[in-house]
Structure formats: structure tokens, C-alpha cells
Amino acid sequence: MGLFNSGISSYDANSVLARVKDICQVWTDSGVETNISENIxxxxxxxxxxxxxxxxxxxxxxxxxxxxxxxxxxxxxxxxxxxxxxxxxxxxxxxxxxxxxxxxxxxxxxxxxxxxxxxxxxxxxxxxxxxxxxxxxxxxxxxxxxxxxxxxxxxxxxxxxxxxxxxxxxxxxx
Missing domain, CATH: 1.10.1040.10 (N-(1-d-carboxylethyl)-l-norvaline Dehydrogenase; domain 2)
Structure with a gap:
């Protein structure tokens, strides 16, 4: 998982990335292997x-x-x-x-x-x-x-x- 294009985004990339990390952690805790990509x-x-x-x-x-x-x-x-x-x-x-x-x-x-x-x-x-x-x-x-x-x-x-x-x-x- 990762941000589509954080360099030209109209959203707060740090805030969205924090939510992506939270989602990944929930999945990881459930036994699903996840990776966060710096460049999706x-x-x-x-x-x-x-x-x-x-x-x-x-x-x-x-x-x-x-x-x-x-x-x-x-x-x-x-x-x-x-x-x-x-x-x-x-x-x-x-x-x-x-x-x-x-x-x-x-x-x-x-x-x-x-x-x-x-x-x-x-x-x-x-x-x-x-x-x-x-x-x-x-x-x-x-x-x-x-x-x-x-x-x-x-x-x-x-x-x-x-x-x-x-x-x-x-x-x-x-």
C-alpha cells in the first residue's frame, strides 16, 4: 500500500500516510502480510x-x-x-x-x-x-x-x- 502520487497531491500526504500505516497494522495484526511503498x-x-x-x-x-x-x-x-x-x-x-x-x-x-x-x-x-x-x-x-x-x-x-x-x-x- 502507499500513496498514489504524494508529490503532486492536493491532500495532506503525511496524514493519509499515517492512516495507511494504521490500516496496514490492522491487517498485520490479523495475519495478513503488508508492505508500505514509498512510491506506489x-x-x-x-x-x-x-x-x-x-x-x-x-x-x-x-x-x-x-x-x-x-x-x-x-x-x-x-x-x-x-x-x-x-x-x-x-x-x-x-x-x-x-x-x-x-x-x-x-x-x-x-x-x-x-x-x-x-x-x-x-x-x-x-x-x-x-x-x-x-x-x-x-x-x-x-x-x-x-x-x-x-x-x-x-x-x-x-x-x-x-x-x-x-x-x-x-x-x-x-
Missing amino acids: QVSRWSKLVWNASFNTVSVASGGNDTRQMLDSPKCTELIRKMMVEVFTAGKVVTGSNLTSLNGQTTPEGVIKSTDAHPKSVSPSMLMDYRAKRPLEYEVILRNPIELAKKHSVEVPHLETVYALLTMIERGYMQ
Whole structure:
């Protein structure tokens, strides 16, 4: 949790941050792990490194989990290229370097960390796809694509997978 943009806010950021800390403490006391982010936009983009690649490719590749995707060199390369685009766009949009999964700062590090996981992971978008529920590609891909374009950052792999996901979802939601 954190403030959306405390630098240009029209509210008392310190007062709101104190309330965020109170909410986090209530959740922590109830057994829910919480983190307070100094810059929620950097945190959001950092999370997108994994979500915009593994989540989306799991569906676009026909319903594969992380092990199946990483067992394919071509699929792994697509994931890496998508991560490069997110790292690049995120840095331009937020003005900060991103730190993703397990403190990783490169696509290779995120991929290696995912590959080292003892069990394969079925990303949340894959679970939605299997259950024929709406996919979250608008938040995970469209919004970052629009922000990247606004900042003149090319993201062709993100755009391609976004186009495929819209067609996949349309195919089973009609």
C-alpha cells in the first residue's frame, strides 16, 4: 500500500500516510502480510515485470504454466523481451529503476528466479482463462502500453500479446 502520487497531491500526504500505516497494522495484526511503498507507481511497474510477461504469455501460448513456458526457448525469449519493455517503460514513466521478483533488476534475474521455483506456477490470468472468466489484460497490458506510448517508448511485444489476448477472450466470452 502507499500513496498514489504524494508529490503532486492536493491532500495532506503525511496524514493519509499515517492512516495507511494504521490500516496496514490492522491487517498485520490479523495475519495478513503488508508492505508500505514509498512510491506506489514504481511498485506497480515492478510487479508488472512478471505479470505483463508470465501472466499474459501463459494464456497467449495456449494455457501453459511457468515450467512449460520456460521449457520453450522461444517462449522464454518472448517473456524476456516483454520484461525488457516493461523495465524500460517503467523507468521512463516513473523516473526510477525497477526491482522486481525477489529483488531482481534484470529480465534474466526474474526468469532465473522463476525457473528456480521448485514447483511450476499457474499465473492468475491462466486460472481465469481456464475458468472462462474475463482476463485482466486491460490493467496488466493496455494501461502500461498507453503510458509507454505517452512517453515515446516502443513496446511491440506487449502490444502483440495484448491484441492476441483480446481475441482469445472474445472467443470464449461470446
